[in-house]
Amino acid sequence: MPGLVEDLAHWVGLTRDRIDRLALQPSLEQIGRVMRVGDGVATVSGLPETRLDELLLFAGGVQGLAVDLGEQAIGCVLLGDATRVAAGSIVRGTGEVARVPVGDALLGRTVDALGQPLDGGEAVAAATFAPVEQPAPAIVERDLVTRPLATGLLVVDAMIPLGRGQRELIIGDRATGKTAVAVDTMINQRHSDVICVYAAVGQKASAVAEVIASVRQYGAPERCLFVVGEADAPPGLQWLTPYSACSMAEHFVAAGRDVLLVIDDLTKHAAAYRQISLLLRRPPGREAYPGDIFYIHSRLLERAAKLAPERGSGSLTALPIAETQAGNISAYIPTNLISITDGQIYLDPRLFNEDQKPAIDVGKSVSRVGGKTQAPVLQALSESLRLEYAQFLELEVFTRFGTMVDERTRKVIEHGRRLRAVLRQPQFAPLSLGEEVALLLAVAEGAIDDLPLDRIDAFRSALAGWLTEHCPEALALTEHTPALDLALKARLIAALRALAGSVSG
Ligand SMILES: Nc1ncnc2c1ncn2[C@@H]1O[C@H](COP(=O)(O)OP(=O)(O)O)[C@@H](O)[C@H]1O
Ligand SMILES: [Mg+2]
Numbered sequence: 115m116p117g118l119v120e121d122l123a124h125w126v127g128l129t130r131d132r133i134d135r136l137a138l139q140p141s142l143e144q145i146g147r148v149m150r151v152g153d154g155v156a157t158v159s160g161l162p163e164t165r166l167d168e169l170l171l172f173a174g175g176v177q178g179l180a181v182d183l184g185e186q187a188i189g190c191v192l193l194g195d196a197t198r199v200a201a202g203s204i205v206r207g208t209g210e211v212a213r214v215p216v217g218d219a220l221l222g223r224t225v226d227a228l229g230q231p232l233d234g235g236e237a238v239a240a241a242t243f244a245p246v247e248q249p250a251p252a253i254v255e256r257d258l259v260t261r262p263l264a265t266g267l268l269v270v271d272a273m274i275p276l277g278r279g280q281r282e283l284i285i286g287d288r289a290t291g292k293t294a295v296a297v298d299t300m301i302n303q304r305h306s307d308v309i310c311v312y313a314a315v316g317q318k319a320s321a322v323a324e325v326i327a328s329v330r331q332y333g334a335p336e337r338c339l340f341v342v343g344e345a346d347a348p349p350g351l352q353w354l355t356p357y358s359a360c361s362m363a364e365h366f367v368a369a370g371r372d373v374l375l376v377i378d379d380l381t382k383h384a385a386a387y388r389q390i391s392l393l394l395r396r397p398p399g400r401e402a403y404p405g406d407i408f409y410i411h412s413r414l415l416e417r418a419a420k421l422a423p424e425r426g427s428g429s430l431t432a433l434p435i436a437e438t439q440a441g442n443i444s445a446y447i448p449t450n451l452i453s454i455t456d457g458q459i460y461l462d463p464r465l466f467n468e469d470q471k472p473a474i475d476v477g478k479s480v481s482r483v484g485g486k487t488q489a490p491v492l493q494a495l496s497e498s499l500r501l502e503y504a505q506f507l508e509l510e511v512f513t514r515f516g517t518m519v520d521e522r523t524r525k526v527i528e529h530g531r532r533l534r535a536v537l538r539q540p541q542f543a544p545l546s547l548g549e550e551v552a553l554l555l556a557v558a559e560g561a562i563d564d565l566p567l568d569r570i571d572a573f574r575s576a577l578a579g580w581l582t583e584h585c586p587e588a589l590a591l592t593e594h595t596p597a598l599d600l601a602l603k604a605r606l607i608a609a610l611r612a613l614a615g616s617v618s619g
Contacts, residue, residue, distance in 0.1 A: 121173050143206065144162075144207050146158045146160035146161035146170075146188075146206070146207070147203070148172070148199060148200065148202060151192075151196060151200070152393075153196065154390065155189065155190065155191055155192065155349075155394055156172070156196075156205075157189055158188050158205045161180075161205065164183065164207050165183075165209075167180065168208065169208045169212045169213075170207055171206045171208060172203065172205050173200075173203040173205075174198035176194035177193045177212070178190040178193060179193065179354070181390070182396065190205075191353065191390050193212070193348065193351050193354065194351075211245045211247065212228070212245065212246045213243040213244060213245050214243065214244060214246055214362060215229040215238045215243055215362075216240060216243065216244045216361060216362050216364075217240045219238050219240045220362055221309070221337060221338070221339055222335055222336045222338065223339060223340070224341075225339075225341055226342060226347070227354040227358040228358070244361045246354060246358045247361075248417065250413065250417045251419045254422070255421060255422055256420060259277035259278060259280055259420045259483050259486075259487055260277070260278075260420070260487055262278070262488055262489055263278045263280070263299075263374065264302055264489075264544075264593070265298065265299040266544020267298055267299070267539055269476065269539070270299075270472075270474065271545075271547075271550055272499055272537075273476050273479075273496060273499055274459055274481045274484070275485055275487065275488040275492075277481075278420060278429040279418065279419055279420025279430065279431055280456050280481070281415050281432040282431075282456060283436055283451050284458070285435070285438060285459070285460055286437070286438060286460060286473070287439070288437055290461035290466045291472050292378075292435045292437070293321070293325060294472065294541050296312075296378060296433050296435060297541075297542075298541060298542065298543075299544075300374065301328070301332045301333040301544055303334060303374065307371070307372065308337070308371075308372045308373065309337050309366050309372070309373045310333075310374045311338070311362060311363045311373060311375045311376070312339070312378065313360075313378065314343065315343050315355050315356060315377065315383045316344070316352050316383065316386060317342075317378060317382070318344065318345055319345070319346070322344055325340075328541075339359075341359035341362065342355070343386075352382070353386045353387050359377070360375060360417050360430075363375045364430065367428035367429065368425075368428060369426065370427055370428045371428050372428065372429045373428070373430050374431045375430060375431065375432045376433045376434075377432065377434040379437055380411060380434045380435065380436050384407055387404070387407065387410060388403050388407070400446050401445075403446060407446075407450070408454075411434075411454060415432055415454050415455060416454075418432035432455075436451050441462070441463065443460070456482045457481040460478040461474055462475040462478075471538060471539070489547055489594075490595065492551060494598065495554040495558055499533075502533070503533060505530075506527065506531075507530070509526060510527055510531075528563060529563055532565070535571075536557055536570060538570075548581065548588045549581070552606060553574065555598075555603070556610040561607060561611045566618065569617050576613060576616075581609065584609040588602065588606050
């Protein structure tokens with residue numbers, strides 16, 4: 115049996131010396147064998163006591179998770195390189211579920227779903243480990259969502275406001291700016307104390323590198339963590355990524371922190387899970403997804419919560435992303451996700467092509483929780499905005515047919531166009547609350563109604579500098595400011611009119 119002893123030595127990581135010594139004291143161990151292996155899954159026999167989601171150790175050091183328990187064999191997803199696992203080789207049960215390192219040591223790092231570094235740095239020196247699957251907080255442990263999560267995107271903060279502890283789906287076709295919305299939200303947290311966790315599932319390595327680079331450049335990377343299961347990672351690792359990221363995030367939440375979790379994206383996650391399930395020969399259901407596809411997403415997103423004061427008042431805000439085909443939001447995975455979350459931000463390729471970026475279709479987007487959390491100064495200005503904007507869009511379509519319009523209608527349309535231009539925003543330039551209030555006030559008071567449309571961008575980029583000089587109190591507004599006081603409002607309007615005058619020429 116020399117081969118067996120060598121094998122043992124390999125996966126236990128002991129030297130032959132110690133094995134010889136240990137052999138003197140007999141011990142009982144359950145050992146199974148790999149029956150079939152390939153494409154990131156393996157079937158194992160001879161481990162009858164394995165429990166669901168138990169971590170298994172394969173010869174060669176590869177780890178796997180038992181996801182399918184049968185009488186004769188167990189189906190297992192591999193969390194490492196499948197080519198290192200051979201049919202007939204030994205498998206050992208651990209009696210443990212998969213755990214990941216958690217804690218401050220992770221901040222600023224890029225890791226995979228098992229907490230192994232992907233940034234070329236040293237192993238994460240964490241003192242604590244947490245299971246990747248954890249039950250969601252119970253009802254009594256939860257509190258109402260009361261504080262806003264500022265995205266720095268005017269269109270979102272004004273019309274689809276998010277709250278800390280909310281779950282908001284970002285949905286749209288490919289290349290409509292979904293990732294960009296999430297990244298800008300992460301970047302905007304440089305002015306808050308929110309910790310950001312970005313989970314990349316099935317994304318191209320180049321796209322992930324771009325996200326990390328932008329957050330490093332514009333955001334607060336020391337408060338960010340990237341958990342990556344890229345497109346060429348084993349499907350098991352991709353599938354595990356959002357759960358691991360969520361456990362890492364929950365550690366901070368338990369310590370009373372506010373955490374933002376971006377999952378980019380759950381469509382790819384569903385595809386990885388479908389692949390695993392089909393390879394394990396589970397019966398396929400609608401669109402060939404396994405029957406529990408709804409449950410795997412709801413049990414993940416239910417972990418987002420605002421915790422009650424007895425639990426430390428932390429919050430986990432989830433921004434899952436879903437990709438649609440040709441705008442079809444009634445496909446299986448999108449409808450599932452829409453029903454699980456507290457609203458959605460819908461990105462429209464038509465708006466994107468018209469250069470209205472962020473390409474958010476306000477009419478199809480909704481935030482079912484965040485409205486009550488909006489900063490009072492912003493709320494006062496955005497109350498009737500959705501309605502006003504919808505009416506303008508309708509009116510504009512109507513007048514496209516060359517209808518003669520009266521002076522009043524023409525004014526309404528010109529005003530609406532100013533509003534639409536103000537909602538346009540470049541990437542990596544999130545606005546502060548003061549700037550958002552100023553922009554909405556400028557629209558509401560008609561301060562930019564006479565400004566040519568192509569000067570609005572100049573108006574927006576000059577705004578922060580201008581206010582610093584002419585109305586610095588406006589930039590000091592916070593989510594706690596009860597209302598804009600009249601004197602400040604008058605000063606701000608005067609400053610905005612002056613700025614409009616100075617950029618118009
Ligand atoms: N607000 C914006 N202004 C300008 N360009 C943008 C904006 N949002 C996104 N883009 C660009 O659009 C492209 C697609 O965005 P991305 O977020 O990767 O789309 P998705 O995640 O939906 O596939 C990227 O090249 C990005 O730089
Ligand atoms: Mg993307």
